[in-house]
Each structure stands twice: as C-alpha cells, then as structure tokens.
Amino acid sequence: MLASVLATVLAAATGRGEAVALIDPGDRFVPMAGAASGLDLSRLLWVRGPGGAPPRDAARAILQALAALELVIDAGGFGVAMLDLSHLSARQIREVPATVWSRLCRRLEGGKTSGLLLGPEPTARSSEGQVVMLRASSSVGASTAGGGRLHEAGTRPPLRAVWEARVVQAHRSSDAFVTMQGPRADA
Amino acid sequence: MFACLYAPPRGLAFRSNDGVPRAKLVTDELVRLAREQSPCVEVHGDNLVVLDATGLTHLVGDGRALGATLRRVAADRRLYLRIAVASTRTAALLIVQARSGLTVIEPGQEAAVLASLPLDVVRALARRQARGVTGPSRRRVPVAGAGLAIPAFALLSTVRRWGMRTLGDLAQESSVTLLEQLGAAGVALQRFARGEDDASLIPAPIDQRFESTLRLETPVEGLEPLSFVLSRVFETLCARLARASAGAGLVHVRLKLVTGEIHACRMTLASPTREPKALRTLARLDLELRPPRARVSEVTVVVEQAPTERGQISLLGRSQPSDAHIATLMSRLTVLVGEGRCGSPALVESGDDPGFAMRAFSPGPHHNAAERRTVLLKDGA
Numbered sequence: 001m002l003a004s005v006l007a008t009v010l011a012a013a014t015g016r017g018e019a020v021a022l023i024d025p026g027d028r029f030v031p032m033a034g035a036a037s038g039l040d041l042s043r044l045l046w047v048r049g050p051g052g053a054p055p056r057d058a059a060r061a062i063l064q065a066l067a068a069l070e071l072v073i074d075a076g077g078f079g080v081a082m083l084d085l086s087h088l089s090a091r092q093i094r095e096v097p098a099t100v101w102s103r104l105c106r107r108l109e110g111g112k113t114s115g116l117l118l119g120p121e122p123t124a125r126s127s128e129g130q131v132v133m134l135r136a137s138s139s140v141g142a143s144t145a146g147g148g149r150l151h152e153a154g155t156r157p158p159l160r161a162v163w164e165a166r167v168v169q170a171h172r173s174s175d176a177f178v179t180m181q182g183p184r185a186d187a
Numbered sequence: 188m189f190a191c192l193y194a195p196p197r198g199l200a201f202r203s204n205d206g207v208p209r210a211k212l213v214t215d216e217l218v219r220l221a222r223e224q225s226p227c228v229e230v231h232g233d234n235l236v237v238l239d240a241t242g243l244t245h246l247v248g249d250g251r252a253l254g255a256t257l258r259r260v261a262a263d264r265r266l267y268l269r270i271a272v273a274s275t276r277t278a279a280l281l282i283v284q285a286r287s288g289l290t291v292i293e294p295g296q297e298a299a300v301l302a303s304l305p306l307d308v309v310r311a312l313a314r315r316q317a318r319g320v321t322g323p324s325r326r327r328v329p330v331a332g333a334g335l336a337i338p339a340f341a342l343l344s345t346v347r348r349w350g351m352r353t354l355g356d357l358a359q360e361s362s363v364t365l366l367e368q369l370g371a372a373g374v375a376l377q378r379f380a381r382g383e384d385d386a387s388l389i390p391a392p393i394d395q396r397f398e399s400t401l402r403l404e405t406p407v408e409g410l411e412p413l414s415f416v417l418s419r420v421f422e423t424l425c426a427r428l429a430r431a432s433a434g435a436g437l438v439h440v441r442l443k444l445v446t447g448e449i450h451a452c453r454m455t456l457a458s459p460t461r462e463p464k465a466l467r468t469l470a471r472l473d474l475e476l477r478p479p480r481a482r483v484s485e486v487t488v489v490v491e492q493a494p495t496e497r498g499q500i501s502l503l504g505r506s507q508p509s510d511a512h513i514a515t516l517m518s519r520l521t522v523l524v525g526e527g528r529c530g531s532p533a534l535v536e537s538g539d540d541p542g543f544a545m546r547a548f549s550p551g552p553h554h555n556a557a558e559r560r561t562v563l564l565k566d567g568a
Contacts, residue, residue: 019508019550031532031543043550047520047529068523075516077508 003030005134007037009080009116014040018079021072025049025065026087045072058092066100073107073115082116090121105129133166188241189388190224190253191279192217192261193269194234195287212321213266218391220260224253227390229276232315235283237276239388250291258289273297278382281354284308297382302355306343309354309379342369342376354380395431397490399424406445406482413442413483414471420488421463421470428492434459436493440470443485450479457517457547458510459493465511472518507550517548 006022006029013020020043022029027048035041047068049061065083072081085093101123108115117123122131194213217236221228224247227239240247247253250272261268271282271290278297282290285308292300346369351357357380365373378385399420407413417440428434436459442450452473460466470488508516520529530545 031534034532035534041532041534044531045529045548046532046545047524049524049528064523068520068529071516071519071523075508075512077512 003028003033004037006082006084006118007034007039010034010044010082011037011039013079014043016079017043019043019045019077020080021045021047021069021078021082023047023049023065023068023072023081023083025061026084028084028087045078047072058088059095062088062093062096066096066104069104069115070107073104073111073113076111076113078113080114080116082118085117085119085123088119090119093119093121093123096123130167135164135166188244188250188253189237189239189273189276189279190221190257191235191237191269191271191273191276191283192221192257193236193271193283194266195269214320216264216266217268220257220264220266223260224257227388229388230320230391231280231312232318233321235280235315236391237279237388239276239390250293254289254291273382275382275384276388277379277384280312281308281382284311298355298358301380301382302353302358304354305352306347306354306357309376310343342372345369346373346376395427395492397424397427397435397492398487400485400487402485403483406484408482410471410474410478413474413479413486414467416483416486417470417488418463418467420486421466424488424490425461425463425466428461428490431492433492434461435466435490437491438466438470439489439491440473441487441489442479442483443487444479444481445484446481448481450477450483452477457514457549460511460514462511465515468515469518472522475522513548 010020010022011034015038022044024046027050029046029048031041031046034044047065049065050057062085065085069081069083072078104115115129122133194217213234214230214236217234218228218230221236221238225238225240225243229237229239231237240253247256254270254272257270258268261270269283269287269290271279271286271292273279273282273292274294275297278292278301281301281304282292285304290300346357346360351360357377360377362374362377365377369376375385401416401420403416407416424435434456436456438454438456440452440454444450452470454466454469454473456469517529527545529548531548532543533546535542535544
C-alpha cells in the first residue's frame with residue numbers, strides 16, 4: 001500500500017516541476033511502477049541502499065540512509081526528500097538516537113524541502129511535523145497487512161485498495177479521517 | 188596606427204623538428220608578441236595578426252619606433268617576420284603580402300605605396316583569411332575579422348581582363364565606371380586597393396590561463412589542513428574566473444610531495460562552475476578516495492575554463508537544485524553508498540522484459556504540458 005502513496009506523492013511533486021529525492025535503504029522501489037504512476041523519473045534522485053541486508057547491518061543501513069538524507073536536504077532545491085524505512089521493524093528504528101531526528105527536523109525548518117519519512121510506526125516526533133497513519137480498510141484482492149508494506153517486485157498488486165489516513169499528531173490538534181481509494185492496478 | 192605581423196612560409200618558422208616539411212604555426216606567439224604593445228589584436232589567419240596602436244603613441248612611440256620595437260622583440264624570439272606599420276589596417280595587411288622586413292607607411296601615403304603592388308596580393312590575402320586559423324587538434328576556425336575579407340574577390344579576374352595589373356591601376360580607375368560596370372562590390376574592391384578600411388577591428392578574446400600555485404613553508408599532512416590550503420587557492424581562481432565570466436570545466440590538482448613525487452588528480456565537472464566551496468569539496472572527496480602518500484609541500488591548481496551556462500531563472504517556477512550543488516551532492520552520495528547506487532532510474536526496454544538503468548541525476552528545466560507539446564513539435568515528434 002505504501003508503494004502507491006510513495007509513488008503518488010513523488011509523482012505529484014514532479015508534476016509540479018519539483019526535483020525529488022528518495023532514500024531507499026531497502027532498495028525496494030520499482031521504477032517501472034513509479035513510471036506507471038506518472039512519476040517523472042528524470043526528476044527523481046534515487047539513493048539505493050544495499051538491499052536485503054541481514055538484520056545485524058540494519059543499524060549501519062539506517063545511519064547511511066540518514067546521512068544521505070541530510071546531504072540531500074543540505075543541497076537544497078528538492079521539493080520532497082523521502083526516506084523509506086518501512087522495511088525495518090519498529091525495534092530497529094528505535095535504536096536511532098532521538099537527537100538524530102531532532103537534527104533532521106531543524107535542518108528542514110525554514111527550507112523549501114518537505115521531508116517525508118515512511119515507517120512502521122511514528123518515529124521522528126516533532127512539534128512542527130505531522131504524522132499520518134495509513135491503514136488499509138478494505139480492498140479487493142489487497143494485502144491487509146497492518147502498518148503497510150511496500151509491494152515487493154514481482155508480487156501482484158491489489159486490484160483496488162481502499163485505505164484510511166488519519167492525522168494522529170500535528171502542531172494543531174486534528175483528528176481528521178480521510179478515505180482514499182487506490183488506482184486499479186490493471187488500469 | 189596599425190601594425191601587421193606575418194610569418195611567411197619560409198625561414199625558421201617553417202622548420203619542424205620531425206623533419207616533415209610542414210608549416211610551423213606561430214600564431215599564438217605572434218598574438219602574445221602583439222599584445223605586449225597593444226591589447227587590441229586581431230587574427231586574420233595562420234601566422235597573420237594585426238594590432239591596433241591607435242592612441243598609444245605616448246607608450247609605443249611613432250610608427251618607426253613601433254616597427255623597430257616589434258622587429259627587435261621578434262628577433263629576440265627567433266621569429267622571422269614581415270612587419271608593416273600603417274595608418275590603416277588594410278594597407279598594413281596588403282604590404283606584408285609582398286614586402287619582407289619592416290615597412291613603415293607614413294599617414295596619407297598608403298595609396299602611393301600600395302600602387303606598385305600586383306593584384307595578386309589581394310588574392311593571397313583573401314585566401315589566407317578564408318582559410319581561417321588552425322585551432323587545437325588541427326581544426327580550422329574562421330577568423331573573427333572575416334568582415335574584412337573582400338566581398339568582390341571574384342571581380343579580380345574581371346579587372347585583370349581589363350588590363351589592370353597593379354593595385355595602382357585599380358585605385359586610379361574611375362569610381363563611377365566601377366560602379367556602373369561592377370556595382371557596389373567594384374567600389375569596395377577599389378577602396379581596398381587604396382588601403383582604406385571598411386570595417387572596424389575585432390579584438391581576439393584574451394585566452395587566460397587559470398593556474399595558481401601555493402608553496403607551503405611547512406609541509407601539511409592530512410586532509411583537513413590540505414582542505415584549507417585548497418580553499419585559498421580555489422577562492423583566488425574563482426575570483427579570476429568571475430572576472431572573465433567563465434566557469435571551471437576541468438580542474439587539475441597537482442600536489443608536490445616532500446618525497447619529490449607529484450600526486451595529481453583530475454576532476455571533470457558536470458557543468459561549469461566558479462563556486463570555490465563546490466570545487467574544494469570535489470577536490471577533497473577525490474583526495475579522500477586517493478589520499479597523497481606523503482606530506483604536501485606545494486599545491487598547484489589548473490582550471491580549464493568553459494563558458495558558463497546562461498539561463499533565465501523563472502520567477503514562477505519551482506526552485507531547482509543548482510548544477511554545482513548537484514555535482515557536489517552526487518560526489519558525496521557516491522562516496523557514501525558506492526558507485527552506481529545513486530542517480531536517476533531510466534526505463535530500458537530489453538526485449539519483453541522491461542528493466543531500468545541508473546543515469547546521472549540531472550533534472551533540467553521543467554516544461555508544463557503546453558511547453559512540453561511545443562518542445563515535442565520542435566523536435567518533430
């Protein structure tokens with residue numbers, strides 16, 4: 001499910017003429033699927049991690065991905081800088097010191113780059129940031145894995161997914177529910 | 188006052204070291220020699236340059252003094268030259284086609300001096316101008332002063348059939364007759380034969396060398412102190428590049444080690460830049476990958492300039508990462524994640540199995556739907 005969100009966000013940004021960056025330590029992004037979603041691949045900077053790393057290397061992969069994200073933010077000029085940690089477990093992500101997330105938030109403040117972190121649970125808590133929880137509510141032929149997982153390359157995507165997005169943390173209290181309907185995979 | 192320098196196809200200038208009888212090109216030497224007297228130098232062909240010393244009499248003296256100076260300097264450099272000094276550029280150019288040594292024409296005497304020259308000097312000059320200048324890799328480059336090339340060159344055979352043999356014959360012919368028989372081109376040819384200028388001089392661009400060397404009293408070790416030294420060198424060079432409205436296209440960094448070895452690295456930039464921070468970062472990243480084996484006692488940076496890209500920044504469009512920042516970012520990411528692990532994916536059709544390949548990230552300008560349609564139409568798609 002997150003693959004659709006990822007591609008949709010990036011495609012919308014490139015459609016506005018922005019350059020976007022995807023830090024992908026799990027190496028799970030599928031360019032063909034992105035292009036099918038309307039993503040302009042020429043405006044995408046894709047930083048691929050080693051992929052398929054054993055669990056003991058997860059910490060190193062996260063630190064490497066965070067360093068890459070900081071480089072992208074420092075370079076400036078990107079509309080969206082996305083870090084995809086959705087392939088990692090919440091326990092692995094919690095090992096990252098909280099100061100790292102604070103530093104990232106400060107780097108994003110005042111800039112024109114939007115930072116987007118995909119993960120299994122709220123991680124980089126910031127008073128200025130927003131956390132949106134996505135959950136598949138119903139689907140036809142869709143995976144209903146809680147928390148969302150990217151579609152692995154070669155697996156069959158859902159025919160039509162309906163999911164629910166809920167803003168669970170914001171600098172202004174909000175408890176909005178948004179229902180989104182995914183595109184038909186065979187369309 | 189104009190002076191023309193010409194190295195004829197004989198003498199020392201045409202002896203090559205490999206024994207092959209090939210014309211030796213000394214155009215660059217002639218330009219340097221001429222620039223010592225005046226900044227306004229125009230190249231008219233291989234081994235043929237003109238300098239404009241108008242208004243510089245208090246510096247270079249009168250025509251005779253200038254001619255003598257040029258001849259002495261050329262002799263010091265072992266150059267056998269024909270030198271002509273005249274109040275018009277055309278007269279000086281025509282004289283050196285026929286007369287060796289130094290010729291100084293007093294102002295107002297151009298037509299009289301040129302009168303005895305055969306018409307062939309016009310043909311010889313026109314041929315040299317049309318041939319252009321031999322540039323790097325033996326490529327011919329059109330001369331900037333091509334406006335001086337005679338438009339009525341084809342008329343020479345006509346006036347020769349009329350019995351004219353010298354420039355004087357042509358100069359004395361009635362302008363009305365030439366206009367009636369040959370049109371405006373005939374009059375232009377006659378003015379040329381009289382040594383009159385039709386176009387203004389177009390100075391050749393100054394080819395600057397961007398090089399800076401810093402000798403260190405105490406040899407430095409480690410990347411951090413070396414980075415400080417490099418930033419000082421790059422700041423100087425970038426300031427010079429900015430004054431020349433140029434950017435760095437290729438950067439050579441040469442580090443002289445205390446062992447006497449030279450540690451060299453070469454950086455090809457994705458786009459010309461003159462930002463010292465970006466250049467220093469690129470140099471540092473290169474040195475991180477291949478650090479010098481000993482302490483560094485001297486730092487030399489040579490920058491090969493490239494014209495900077497001029498683009499209109501859109502007030503309404505989205506901000507984009509600058510080319511210089513992209514080059515630095517990609518270098519840093521490559522060091523971090525490895526070669527081929529960052530860039531833009533591009534779809535590749537290989538049979539029935541679609542795949543992708545990693546390309547260099549270069550977002551370029553964004554076209555909206557209407558603009559994209561226009562671009563496609565222009566491309567013929």
